Amino acid sequence: MARPDGTIQLGHGGGGRLSQQLMQELVVPVLGPEDAVLHDAVRLVSPGSQLAFTTDSYVVQPLFFPGGDIGRLAVLGSVNDLWMAGARPLALSLGLILEEGLELAVLERVLQSIAQACRQCGVSVMTGDTKVVERGKGDGIFINTSAIGVVEHDLQIHPSSIRPGDVLLVSGDLGRHGTAILAARKSLGLRTALESDLASLQPPVEALLAAGIRVHCLRDLTRGGLASAVDELARSSAHCCLLEETAIPLHPTVAGVCDLLGLDPLGMANEGRMLVVCPPSDAERALQVLQEFQTDAAVIGTVGEPLAVASALQRRYPASIRNALGVLRPLDLGSGEQLPRIC
Amino acid sequence: MARPDGTIQLGHGGGGRLSQQLMQELVVPVLGPEDAVLHDAVRLVSPGSQLAFTTDSYVVQPLFFPGGDIGRLAVLGSVNDLWMAGARPLALSLGLILEEGLELAVLERVLQSIAQACRQCGVSVMTGDTKVVERGKGDGIFINTSAIGVVEHDLQIHPSSIRPGDVLLVSGDLGRHGTAILAARKSLGLRTALESDLASLQPPVEALLAAGIRVHCLRDLTRGGLASAVDELARSSAHCCLLEETAIPLHPTVAGVCDLLGLDPLGMANEGRMLVVCPPSDAERALQVLQEFQTDAAVIGTVGEPLAVASALQRRYPASIRNALGVLRPLDLGSGEQLPRIC
Numbered sequence: 011m012a013r014p015d016g017t018i019q020l021g022h023g024g025g026g027r028l029s030q031q032l033m034q035e036l037v038v039p040v041l042g043p044e045d046a047v048l049h050d051a052v053r054l055v056s057p058g059s060q061l062a063f064t065t066d067s068y069v070v071q072p073l074f075f076p077g078g079d080i081g082r083l084a085v086l087g088s089v090n091d092l093w094m095a096g097a098r099p100l101a102l103s104l105g106l107i108l109e110e111g112l113e114l115a116v117l118e119r120v121l122q123s124i125a126q127a128c129r130q131c132g133v134s135v136m137t138g139d140t141k142v143v144e145r146g147k148g149d150g151i152f153i154n155t156s157a158i159g160v161v162e163h164d165l166q167i168h169p170s171s172i173r174p175g176d177v178l179l180v181s182g183d184l185g186r187h188g189t190a191i192l193a194a195r196k197s198l199g200l201r202t203a204l205e206s207d208l209a210s211l212q213p214p215v216e217a218l219l220a221a222g223i224r225v226h227c228l229r230d231l232t233r234g235g236l237a238s239a240v241d242e243l244a245r246s247s248a249h250c251c252l253l254e255e256t257a258i259p260l261h262p263t264v265a266g267v268c269d270l271l272g273l274d275p276l277g278m279a280n281e282g283r284m285l286v287v288c289p290p291s292d293a294e295r296a297l298q299v300l301q302e303f304q305t306d307a308a309v310i311g312t313v314g315e316p317l318a319v320a321s322a323l324q325r326r327y328p329a330s331i332r333n334a335l336g337v338l339r340p341l342d343l344g345s346g347e348q349l350p351r352i353c
Numbered sequence: 354m355a356r357p358d359g360t361i362q363l364g365h366g367g368g369g370r371l372s373q374q375l376m377q378e379l380v381v382p383v384l385g386p387e388d389a390v391l392h393d394a395v396r397l398v399s400p401g402s403q404l405a406f407t408t409d410s411y412v413v414q415p416l417f418f419p420g421g422d423i424g425r426l427a428v429l430g431s432v433n434d435l436w437m438a439g440a441r442p443l444a445l446s447l448g449l450i451l452e453e454g455l456e457l458a459v460l461e462r463v464l465q466s467i468a469q470a471c472r473q474c475g476v477s478v479m480t481g482d483t484k485v486v487e488r489g490k491g492d493g494i495f496i497n498t499s500a501i502g503v504v505e506h507d508l509q510i511h512p513s514s515i516r517p518g519d520v521l522l523v524s525g526d527l528g529r530h531g532t533a534i535l536a537a538r539k540s541l542g543l544r545t546a547l548e549s550d551l552a553s554l555q556p557p558v559e560a561l562l563a564a565g566i567r568v569h570c571l572r573d574l575t576r577g578g579l580a581s582a583v584d585e586l587a588r589s590s591a592h593c594c595l596l597e598e599t600a601i602p603l604h605p606t607v608a609g610v611c612d613l614l615g616l617d618p619l620g621m622a623n624e625g626r627m628l629v630v631c632p633p634s635d636a637e638r639a640l641q642v643l644q645e646f647q648t649d650a651a652v653i654g655t656v657g658e659p660l661a662v663a664s665a666l667q668r669r670y671p672a673s674i675r676n677a678l679g680v681l682r683p684l685d686l687g688s689g690e691q692l693p694r695i696c
Contacts (some may be wrong), residue, residue, distance in 0.1 A: 019690070020689075020690055020693040021688045021689035021690035021693075022689070023412075023576075023689070023693065023694075024576065024577065024687075024688070024689025024690055024691070024692070024693060024695075025575070025576030025577025025578075025581050025622070025689055026577050026580075026581060026620065026686050026687040026688050026689025026690070026691075027686045027687065027688050027689060028688050028689045028690070029576075029577070029581075029689050030581075030584075030585070030686070050407060050433075050434040050435075050437035050438065050571075050572065050573060051405040051406060051407035051434045051435050051437060051438040051440060051500075051502065052405065052406050052407070052438075053403065053404065053405050053438055053440075053504060053511075054404050054405075054406060055402050055403060055404070056399055056402045056403075056404050057402070059398050059399045059400070059402070060396065060398060060399075061396065061397050061398070061399050061501070062394040062395065062396050062397075063394060063395050063397060063444050063446060063479055063480050063501060064393060064394035064395070064446070064480050065446035065447070065448045065480050065481060065482050065497070065499055066448065066482045067448040067449070067450050067482055067484045067497060068484075069366075069450060069484045069486050090393075091393040091394045092393075092394050094393040094394060095393065095394040095395075095396055097394060097396075101406050103406060103407070103408035103499045104408070105408045105409065105410040105448075105497045105499075106410070107410050107412060107450070107495055136406055137406050137407050137408050137499075138408060139408050139409045139410055141410045141411075141412045141495075141694075142693070143412050143492060143495075143694065144693070144694075146489060147491065147492040148490065148491060148492070149486060149490040149491070152450055152484075152486075152495065154408070154410060154448045154497035154499075156408055156446045156448075156480075156497075156499035157394075158404070158406060158501060159394065161396060168396075228393075229393065230393060232368070233366075233367065233368030233372075234367065234368025234369050234372070235368075237369075238368050238369055238372075238373075241373075242373070277369065279368070343369050343370045343373070344367075344369040344370065345364045345367070345369050345370050345371050346363075346364035346365070346366070346367025346368055346369025346370060346371045346372050347362070347363055347364035347367055347369070347371070348367070348369075349367070350363040350364075350366065350367060350485070350487070351366075351484075351486065351487075352367075
């Protein structure tokens with residue numbers, strides 16, 4: 011790449027000869043045909059008119075962690091967001107912001123991981139962009155992926171479909187991603203065998219749809235964990251939500267690390283777990299479907315009355331949680347500072 | 354925003370209460386309805402099956418420059434990329450990477466600018482994401498925008514449509530954006546009255562299509578300027594391209610600054626200029642259409658023979674330029690280091 015020390019330099023983002031070389035020698039060989047990467051906009055044909063669209067930037071540290079890396083996270087994260095609308099991925103975009111001095115070998119490893127995750131999800135990087143910032147103005151690699159999906163079912167999978175009496179399920183045990191990242195930060199001196207739960211949510215979502223479950227809403231439990239997701243769903247659906255603390259599945263290591271460090275496991279990030287909201291009549295079948303993929307999938311709560319008829323306290327804290335002693339308390343959302351740069 | 358000094362803190366990117374507040378108090382009031390910003394993926398209906406998709410990250414420094422700012426650039430830049438496929442914008446995504454300590458007032462100004470540019474382009478931010486990195490791991494604001502467009506014409510606007518004898522036109526004078534950014538960098542002590550050419554390319558593209566011009570290819574002349582664009586088009590279309598140096602319109606300030614600093618004006622970035630490739634029989638009408646928007650739009654070159662039958666030198670340097678004395682030389686692409694972080 012025209013530099014003996016094998017690192018990214020500012021010119022790689024300048025749109026000239028070095029940019030061209032980076033594309034032709036590193037990006038295109040890994041990610042696919044030149045045609046898909048070099049033009050202003052790519053043309054594609056949609057098989058349906060019902061689309062879904064999502065975007066996420068990824069700034070996770072470290073770039074490589076037990077169970078994944080920033081490249082795999084960037085693909086699965088955005089594709090999972092599409093599946094939360096029940097949408098099949100059609101096209102992915104890739105925006106890289108590289109820091110001057112980044113080793114090309116690191117970039118190549120991330121690109122390989124992106125390519126592998128794309129193959130797994132049946133999607134391709136159709137358009138991309140690379141920028142370079144000076145040393146000390148970035149942090150290795152930041153990635154943005156945006157994704158277009160096509161919706162091929164008649165359900166309205168959306169907070170507005172949530173109804174009183176609906177059942178809340180999680181697709182597996184919680185908090186692995188956050189805990190794995192925490193342990194991977196060397197400064198903490200924490201050693202666990204735990205891996206991130208990073209995974210595609212396509213199989214369980216497709217199975218729910220195929221089983222005819224009347225899915226009202228889906229939400230992946232990433233940044234902010236279960237607590238943020240349930241709080242947001244309660245607010246955006248304008249319904250109270252009640253969680254049963256004893257029903258929430260946690261890996262023993264997650265529970266132990268959170269205990270040790272005084273962190274809330276319900277605020278820990280996941281990258282392969284989702285919340286499923288469905289009518290009570292479908293809940294048992296939904297649980298069976300989810301348990302085919304993760305044996306500790308569980309029913310963890312219910313949707314209560316509309317906020318319009320709820321108490322003032324409930325309107326302020328629409329989500330609450332009941333502990334083993336039967337004590338009900340507002341669900342604590344957390345300020346968001348417990349673990350920065352988790353994704 | 355829960356912090357007395359009015360700056361971004363790490364928790365604003367943590368997915369908890371602070372993230373929620375940032376969305377509800379700053380982002381949603383400026384960019385639009387909550388529904389469009391808070392969900393994993395947004396659903397939208399496409400009026401046609403022929404889509405275009407593009408992505409770009411923006412790391413320009415300074416954030417505010419004569420004639421624009423990073424917010425306006427991020428909207429127009431990606432929407433212009435869609436128009437380069439002749440596609441009308443349908444939806445925009447917005448990914449923000451903020452540096453801890455960024456003033457909220459700066460963020461709000463950028464968001465206002467994004468909202469205004471969206472209104473001008475007839476598009477909305479339909480999905481978004483905000484991340485925060487520690488002080489010294491970013492640089493104020495980085496923005497990614499991705500855009501979906503719909504193609505409502507039957508032309509194949511693409512390098513593969515380029516034919517021998519085609520005419521190359523530019524839609525106006527070149528190099529203003531790069532020069533304005535250069536002058537805005539205080540360390541250079543350069544003072545000019547020049548503004549960036551940052552503008553929507555929708556009006557001239559729509560006018561070309563409405564006039565029935567058989568447009569073979571369009572390319573906006575951003576990073577890398579005219580030199581990169583012509584070199585890339587020559588390579589991807591596998592045809593020689595010849596530019597006439599005396600025909601290329603340059604603003605006197607651009608020419609002067611480039612002379613002074615030893616920069617190549619043909620490598621200077623633009624953000625509101627494009628290259629148009631059309632058959633010779635349509636070139637005069639195309640020029641008339643373009644001149645209705647910019648009086649100094651010009652015919653600047655032609656497409657030569659296919660590379661397959663060209664000389665070895667031409668296959669290596671498929672684009673060349675003829676100067677006032679009639680001397681032909683290979684078009685120098687530049688390494689890309691002449692001006693980092695131009696967009």
